[in-house]
Amino acid sequence: MSEDQEVIVVGAGPTGLLTALGLAQQGISVTVVERAPAVQDTPRAIVYHWSTLDGLARLGLLEKASAAGFLKQDYAYRVRATGETIAYGLAALDGKVARPYNLHLGQGALAAVILDDLRGFDNVRVLWSHEVTGIEQDAVGIDVAVRGPDGISTLRSHWLVGADGAGSTVRRLLGLDFEGMTWPERFVATNVRFPDDRVGWAQSTFYLDDVYGAIIAKIDESGDHGMWRYTYMEDAALPADSVDQRMPAFLAAVFGPEVAESIDVVAASPYRMHQRAANAFRSGRALLAGDAAHATNPTGGLGLTMGLFDSYALIEGLGAVSRGRASDEILTEYARQRRTVFVDKASPRAASNKKLLFHSSDPVKRETDLEVFRRMARDREFAAEALYFTKTLESPSLLTV
Numbered sequence: 170m171s172e173d174q175e176v177i178v179v180g181a182g183p184t185g186l187l188t189a190l191g192l193a194q195q196g197i198s199v200t201v202v203e204r205a206p207a208v209q210d211t212p213r214a215i216v217y218h219w220s221t222l223d224g225l226a227r228l229g230l231l232e233k234a235s236a237a238g239f240l241k242q243d244y245a246y247r248v249r250a251t252g253e254t255i256a257y258g259l260a261a262l263d264g265k266v267a268r269p270y271n272l273h274l275g276q277g278a279l280a281a282v283i284l285d286d287l288r289g290f291d292n293v294r295v296l297w298s299h300e301v302t303g304i305e306q307d308a309v310g311i312d313v314a315v316r317g318p319d320g321i322s323t324l325r326s327h328w329l330v331g332a333d334g335a336g337s338t339v340r341r342l343l344g345l346d347f348e349g350m351t352w353p354e355r356f357v358a359t360n361v362r363f364p365d366d367r368v369g370w371a372q373s374t375f376y377l378d379d380v381y382g383a384i385i386a387k388i389d390e391s392g393d394h395g396m397w398r399y400t401y402m403e404d405a406a407l408p409a410d411s412v413d414q415r416m417p418a419f420l421a422a423v424f425g426p427e428v429a430e431s432i433d434v435v436a437a438s439p440y441r442m443h444q445r446a447a448n449a450f451r452s453g454r455a456l457l458a459g460d461a462a463h464a465t466n467p468t469g470g471l472g473l474t475m476g477l478f479d480s481y482a483l484i485e486g487l488g489a490v491s492r493g494r495a496s497d498e499i500l501t502e503y504a505r506q507r508r509t510v511f512v513d514k515a516s517p518r519a520a521s522n523k524k525l526l527f528h529s530s531d532p533v534k535r536e537t538d539l540e541v542f543r544r545m546a547r548d549r550e551f552a553a554e555a556l557y558f559t560k561t562l563e564s565p566s567l568l569t570v
């Protein structure tokens with residue numbers, strides 16, 4: 170069999186690029202196939218939980234990623250109905266974990282950091298403006314039909330990683346289902362500059378309200394005042410192309426009419442939200458990772474957290490299989506573990522985060538839910554335990570199974 174590459178990765182989002190880098194670092198030849206002409210930079214992920222940073226450090230990316238963004242510990246819940254603010258933070262993890270802080274960095278900027286490192290490897294190529302349109306596998310390899318500026322060609326490899334996002338073509342071509350539900354609301358994610366740089370606000374704030382609920386997080390610290398991400402929710406039945414017309418009313422209600430008038434909306438994107446997982450994350454020589462494997466509403470920042478942990482597991486597992494150091498059974502284990510973690514832990518937690526933030530009209534339930542965060546604010550040990558949750562989304566080493 171003549172192969173151009175050992176692994177084809179479909180999708181140059183953070184999951185695909187990271188997987189390509191980790192495999193390239195082991196000397197494995199990789200081709201990344203990406204439909205778009207460049208890294209996508211619409212407003213999406215921005216917060217990377219403390220638990221994901223060890224993996225970025227192992228890949229040699231943490232220093233550059235931290236310099237491109239910033240590290241922070243503070244969180245707050247603000248309750249619109251009562252005016253209460255509950256402040257807590259990752260300082261509760263000080264002395265307990267190696268990196269007790271989160272990284273804030275736009276997803277496009279993270280992808281750019283990874284891409285920059287990839288350029289140092291001559292065993293990786295990225296085919297921009299190339300779209301995967303067909304897959305055929307046999308016992309020893311996989312043929313991938315790719316449509317690019319020069320027409321359709323076929324690439325062959327031993328393994329394929331589908332990291333082509335929630336609307337994954339790879340998943341569809343493999344005949345896999347995307348089981349779960351789609352929420353009746355849409356999220357609108359914006360990049361904004363405030364006249365007051367939100368002085369006095371936590372750098373990640375969950376704003377609780379059943380109409381004006383929002384996630385407000387700082388993106389960068391550059392310039393006189395930095396950029397923030399303000400994400401709110403509206404009925405998905407409203408036309409997506411008139412989001413801009415409805416946005417001023419949200420800004421005025423949350424930040425006050427005077428501040429709202431001076432807010433500079435730099436970018437905005439509407440998104441449908443899902444809780445869905447592919448019915449299998451492996452089909453023969455093809456593996457799914459990131460949003461192609463599972464999609465969640467982003468409240469609490471668990472989407473790419475799962476994608477990063479998928480990627481770390483694949484780098485180890487696929488790396489070992491490609492180097493002939495492990496049987497491909499560990500890839501079946503990859504698929505089983507990652508799906509179980511999503512379905513049993515990440516997805517239910519993200520759904521309950523969304524319900525608390527955006528559907529808190531029952532004051533009795535809201536009080537019960539908020540008591541957890543009040544306790545986190547006053548009880549360091551309890552906070553440390555609660556903040557450990559995102560670490561449990563990581564899979565143990567596949568080489569020990």
Ligand SMILES: Cc1cc2nc3c(=O)[nH]c(=O)nc-3n(C[C@H](O)[C@H](O)[C@H](O)COP(=O)(O)OP(=O)(O)OC[C@H]3O[C@@H](n4cnc5c(N)ncnc54)[C@H](O)[C@@H]3O)c2cc1C
Nearest residue numbers: 180182184204214215216301333334459460470472473474
């Ligand atoms: C508003 C919002 C806020 C979020 N905030 C956070 C957060 O703070 N923290 C967090 O962890 N997560 C967050 N998420 C989730 C996060 O954005 C996703 O989990 C992440 O984008 C998944 O990355 P990925 O690389 O798997 O897929 P994607 O980023 O979707 O990349 C897939 C790539 O595949 C390409 N592609 C698609 N089809 C093909 C094809 N046929 N051929 C070739 N290429 C193809 C696409 O062009 C794209 O570049 C947020 C999401 C939203 C919507």
